[in-house]
Amino acid sequence: MERFILISAIASLVLCTGAAFWSIRLWTEGQDLRGLYFFAVSLVAGALANQLLKAREIG
Amino acid sequence: MQQTASTRRRERYRLIVVVVAGLYAWSVSVLPLLDDLSTWPALCGLGAALALSVSPFVPNRRLSLYGALHIFLAGCLLCWWGARERATLNPWSAYAALGWIAYTLALGSLTTPERGEQGSQLRPQMFRPRVQPSKAAALCIGSGLLATIALNIYSFQVSRPELLMLAHLAALATGLIVLKQTVLLAEYFQQKAQFGPYGSGVWWLFIALLLLVSGGLVSGWATAIG
Numbered sequence: 001m002e003r004f005i006l007i008s009a010i011a012s013l014v015l016c017t018g019a020a021f022w023s024i025r026l027w028t029e030g031q032d033l034r035g036l037y038f039f040a041v042s043l044v045a046g047a048l049a050n051q052l053l054k055a056r057e058i059g
Numbered sequence: 060m061q062q063t064a065s066t067r068r069r070e071r072y073r074l075i076v077v078v079v080a081g082l083y084a085w086s087v088s089v090l091p092l093l094d095d096l097s098t099w100p101a102l103c104g105l106g107a108a109l110a111l112s113v114s115p116f117v118p119n120r121r122l123s124l125y126g127a128l129h130i131f132l133a134g135c136l137l138c139w140w141g142a143r144e145r146a147t148l149n150p151w152s153a154y155a156a157l158g159w160i161a162y163t164l165a166l167g168s169l170t171t172p173e174r175g176e177q178g179s180q181l182r183p184q185m186f187r188p189r190v191q192p193s194k195a196a197a198l199c200i201g202s203g204l205l206a207t208i209a210l211n212i213y214s215f216q217v218s219r220p221e222l223l224m225l226a227h228l229a230a231l232a233t234g235l236i237v238l239k240q241t242v243l244l245a246e247y248f249q250q251k252a253q254f255g256p257y258g259s260g261v262w263w264l265f266i267a268l269l270l271l272v273s274g275g276l277v278s279g280w281a282t283a284i285g
Binding site for chain 1: 206210213214216217218219222225226229230232233236237239240241243244247
């Protein structure tokens with residue numbers, strides 16, 4: 001279970017970083033709304049990673 | 060005599076943090092103003108950076124502090140005064156504010172004695188760690204740091220002024236999240252190295268950590284080229 005949580009947290013971090021890169025990429029292309037959407041995805045993925053790591057600490 | 064030399068060496072190490080923070084603040088707030096190096100504001104700016112950079116190598120403690128604080132600040136102020144007619148771009152101003160806060164905090168930390176300097180005169184070798192640092196933890200923090208720096212550099216690709224600030228804020232926020240989580244992961248790896256042997260499943264975590272770098276860097280930079 002602990003390993004599953006850790007891998008999920010790392011996957012969320014990958015998603016967080018990738019989505020942030022992608023949002024900046026979209027802003028450079030002029031797709032503002034889609035960029036904002038990806039930035040929101042990035043923040044949610046970061047928050048998810050945080051919660052997963054907290055759950056591992058509690059568990 | 061030996062203790063005085065050791066104390067001075069420790070002070071020099073502590074001053075390096077101030078130099079790094081100060082050079083960062085200088086590079087984002089003074090360096091963009093140095094177009095023509097023959098003018099006096101540019102010379103003042105260069106002198107400020109020089110005084111800060113050599114301050115750890117000055118043998119006298121008081122003189123090194125003069126270089127890291129007084130001469131550095133005076134040079135920067137004179138440079139700004141000479142170039143006051145010029146406009147600075149928004150993200151540089153924001154990063155400059157952060158840089159000067161970092162410089163101030165680093166300078167303030169010099170007045171706080173280090174843990175080793177408080178209390179008794181125990182020799183440094185007595186504080187050797189019992190557990191060796193985990194390589195996985197170092198890799199974890201290094202990956203997070205690399206991804207954060209890359210993200211901040213990449214945010215300069217946005218050229219439109221109305222989105223430039225937002226892109227920098229997004230990079231900063233995401234960078235802080237990634238750094239915090241990678242530090243938590245590194246803490247886990249260090250504890251694992253301390254309290255138990257590695258299992259085979261840890262290799263999955265290594266692979267996933269590599270994905271953290273490749274997922275960020277490849278998707279960002281490779282698409283920027285294409």
